[in-house]
Amino acid sequence: xxxxxxxSVLQEERLFxxxxxxxxxxxxxxxxxxxxxxxxxxxxPESFWAEIAERELHWFKKWDKVLDWKPPFAQWFVGGQLNxxxxxxxxxxxxxxxxxxxxxxxxxxxxxxxxTYAQLHREVCEMANALKHLGVRKGDxxxxxxxxxxxxxxxxxxxxxxxxxxxxxxxxFSAEALKDRLLDANAKVLITADGGWxxxxxxxxxxxxxxxxxxxxxxxIEHVIVVRRTGHPIHIEPGRDLWWDDLQEEASDQCPxxxxxxxxxxxxxxxxxxxxxxxxxxxxxxxxxxxxxLTTQWVFDLQENDxxxxxxxxxxxxxxxxxxxxxxxxxATILMYEGAPRPSNPGCLWDLIEKHRVTIFYTAPTxxxxxxxMGEELPKARDLSSLRLLGTVGExxxxxxxxxxxxxxxxxxxxxxxxxxxxxxxxxxxxxxPGVTKTKPGSATFPxxxxxxxxxDLDGNPVGENQGGYLVIKYPWPSMIRTVYKNPxxxxxxxWENIPPKNGEYMYFTGDGARRxxxxxxxxxxxxxxxxxxxxxxxxxxxxxxxxxxxxxxAEAAVVGKPSELKGEEIIAxxxxxxxxxxxxxxxxxxxxxxxxxxxxxxxxxxxxFCEALPKTRSGKIVRRLxxxxxxxxxxxxxxxxxxxxxxLDRLRNV
Ligand code: ATP
Ligand code: MG
Numbered sequence: 222x223x224x225x226x227x228x229s230v231l232q233e234e235r236l237f238x239x240x241x242x243x244x245x246x247x248x249x250x251x252x253x254x255x256x257x258x259x260x261x262x263x264x265x266p267e268s269f270w271a272e273i274a275e276r277e278l279h280w281f282k283k284w285d286k287v288l289d290w291k292p293p294f295a296q297w298f299v300g301g302q303l304n305x306x307x308x309x310x311x312x313x314x315x316x317x318x319x320x321x322x323x324x325x326x327x328x329x330x331x332x333x334x335x336x337t338y339a340q341l342h343r344e345v346c347e348m349a350n351a352l353k354h355l356g357v358r359k360g361d362x363x364x365x366x367x368x369x370x371x372x373x374x375x376x377x378x379x380x381x382x383x384x385x386x387x388x389x390x391x392x393x394f395s396a397e398a399l400k401d402r403l404l405d406a407n408a409k410v411l412i413t414a415d416g417g418w419x420x421x422x423x424x425x426x427x428x429x430x431x432x433x434x435x436x437x438x439x440x441x442i443e444h445v446i447v448v449r450r451t452g453h454p455i456h457i458e459p460g461r462d463l464w465w466d467d468l469q470e471e472a473s474d475q476c477p478x479x480x481x482x483x484x485x486x487x488x489x490x491x492x493x494x495x496x497x498x499x500x501x502x503x504x505x506x507x508x509x510x511x512x513x514x515l516t517t518q519w520v521f522d523l524q525e526n527d528x529x530x531x532x533x534x535x536x537x538x539x540x541x542x543x544x545x546x547x548x549x550x551x552x553a554t555i556l557m558y559e560g561a562p563r564p565s566n567p568g569c570l571w572d573l574i575e576k577h578r579v580t581i582f583y584t585a586p587t588x589x590x591x592x593x594x595m596g597e598e599l600p601k602a603r604d605l606s607s608l609r610l611l612g613t614v615g616e617x618x619x620x621x622x623x624x625x626x627x628x629x630x631x632x633x634x635x636x637x638x639x640x641x642x643x644x645x646x647x648x649x650x651x652x653x654x655p656g657v658t659k660t661k662p663g664s665a666t667f668p669x670x671x672x673x674x675x676x677x678d679l680d681g682n683p684v685g686e687n688q689g690g691y692l693v694i695k696y697p698w699p700s701m702i703r704t705v706y707k708n709p710x711x712x713x714x715x716x717w718e719n720i721p722p723k724n725g726e727y728m729y730f731t732g733d734g735a736r737r738x739x740x741x742x743x744x745x746x747x748x749x750x751x752x753x754x755x756x757x758x759x760x761x762x763x764x765x766x767x768x769x770x771x772x773x774x775x776a777e778a779a780v781v782g783k784p785s786e787l788k789g790e791e792i793i794a795x796x797x798x799x800x801x802x803x804x805x806x807x808x809x810x811x812x813x814x815x816x817x818x819x820x821x822x823x824x825x826x827x828x829x830x831f832c833e834a835l836p837k838t839r840s841g842k843i844v845r846r847l848x849x850x851x852x853x854x855x856x857x858x859x860x861x862x863x864x865x866x867x868x869x870l871d872r873l874r875n876v
Contacts, residue, residue: 247656368417
């Protein structure tokens with residue numbers, strides 16, 4: 222076994238074909254059609270992308286050159302001019318879509334707004350004018366720190382309209398994390414709200430803003446725009462803070478969309494920080510617009526009457542690409558929900574599907590694990606028959622969670638698209654196409670047309686069938702990261718130098734481990750940083766965890782390596798249990814046996830720790846690097862600023 226690769230130990234043989242009735246009406250109907258598209262994009266990427274860009278987007282000025290690739294820096298549609306907001310709104314106003322709902326929004330307290338394309342356009346123009354009035358010019362950065370309310374989408378689109386890159390900071394982040402991001406982005410204006418609703422409680426956003434900006438800690442910020450949401454008393458800093466509704470009232474609703482160069486930045490977004498300090502990922506305009514537009518269409522098989530619900534927060538890339546830009550560029554109807562499952566009505570998400578006849582539902586494994594924990598009675602008590610397609614993103618999904626999603630939410634009739642991608646990739650990269658791809662639970666299946674994915678060793682050589690290695694992308698794609706903001710060196714070293722170019726071919730390093738099975742399916746095995754080395758066997762976290770999660774007692778599992786003189790590392794598993802189970806030595810033994818049965822003795826956890834919760838990022842991903850320090854008995858020294866709940870760590874220390 223080469224030290225360069227990862228061993229695969231778990232077999233998953235189940236296979237699910239798309240329902241015939243789904244394929245018949247799908248945008249891409251046959252496997253041959255996918256292969257043809259894939260082959261066309263592979264052999265002549267520039268004409269492939271140029272044709273689609275021409276057909277699908279509105280350009281103020283056509284490009285001179287499709288791709289300028291000076292590794293590791295790519296430019297797409299060089300010389301072309303367009304506007305992301307124009308493509309999302311203005312071009313839908315001429316026909317039937319004018320009065321079509323663009324955004325259906327549900328607040329936690331039960332308030333609901335339905336905003337048509339024409340109305341959204343008007344509100345966006347007003348806010349764009351308000352920003353201009355405050356001195357925001359093309360190229361100035363605007364911070365957005367909002368709950369999941371329509372104003373979040375309006376603010377983003379307003380920035381795009383005037384060419385001011387936004388940096389959206391997830392509304393659950395602390396003052397400290399907000400300050401760091403505003404400082405790094407050097408933002409001129411910040412858009413926030415008095416508060417937001419989450420789990421029937423107020424999230425005090427404005428208070429965090431006041432803390433983040435106190436003592437002029439972020440000197441670049443000139444104004445704070447405050448949306449009135451919760452209506453509770455807040456501090457208003459004279460001269461700095463302004464109410465959103467006042468500004469909107471004063472502003473004209475006519476605001477031309479600024480022609481942007483294709484390569485002008487559209488936004489900066491910080492990664493989730495699962496592996497360390499977050500990176501400020503820079504995306505640009507033309508390629509990003511095109512790729513999110515096309516992936517929304519093909520991956521979600523978007524049809525005119527769909528109601529598309531992506532449950533991510535707009536503070537993550539998933540929210541950027543598949544709540545706002547991708548769906549709106551296609552003239553779709555999106556659903557947006559302010560909060561989380563509410564204590565008084567934990568099934569409220571299913572109520573929304575029933576009420577609004579949602580057809581496409583896109584969520585994360587962490588949410589699915591929560592749904593499983595809450596029990597299938599909740600979804601079963603609602604009418605979910607409007608659903609026709611399900612999606613997941615964010616982490617590898619354990620096959621048992623996939624099966625639950627398929628059975629309970631999808632009623633065994635909805636294809637599931639397990640979409641692998643990253644903040645850096647801008648859009649979905651590896652995914653089934655729902656009308657044509659036979660799915661295997663836990664596999665993201667095949668690359669999207671135009672994406673040349675491979676699994677290689679550290680020297681860049683492709684590894685064999687079922688051998689785990691490093692997931693890389695071998696050719697630029699339109700929505701790829703352009704650089705790390707103000708830090709091109711970090712861009713180069715993080716993504717392009719871990720694996721040396723081979724025969725002039727540069728490889729984008731994803732940081733994830735993967736394998737390809739005998740049918741060519743790609744399986745993401747977890748992060749490279751989290752690989753465990755037991756007696757010379759390098760194991761990915763996903764497979765060992767999947768064996769544990771397949772036991773009915775286990776809600777969530779995270780495995781890490783603990784240094785061992787004998788074996789190099791031994792496996793320690795952190796487990797949260799389903800409500801009806803209690804920790805016991807007996808159960809530990811049973812779980813260890815489960816791993817031995819499913820995988821073999823080499824993956825047998827040396828120890829199992831039951832805990833109430835696992836440390837997660839604010840975007841819901843399990844942070845194994847901190848568990849690794851805990852298991853080793855070390856001080857936890859890594860970056861903890863992106864943790865959802867720091868007290869989880871303290872509680873784990875006392876186990
Ligand atoms: P950081 O880069 O700061 O450590 P992060 O990688 O968690 O944080 P994101 O860009 O939000 O930041 O997440 C992308 C990562 O999420 C991928 O690299 C992969 O590890 C994981 N991921 C996303 N979707 C999937 C999926 N469908 N299957 C497996 N893993 C996935
Ligand atoms: Mg990452």
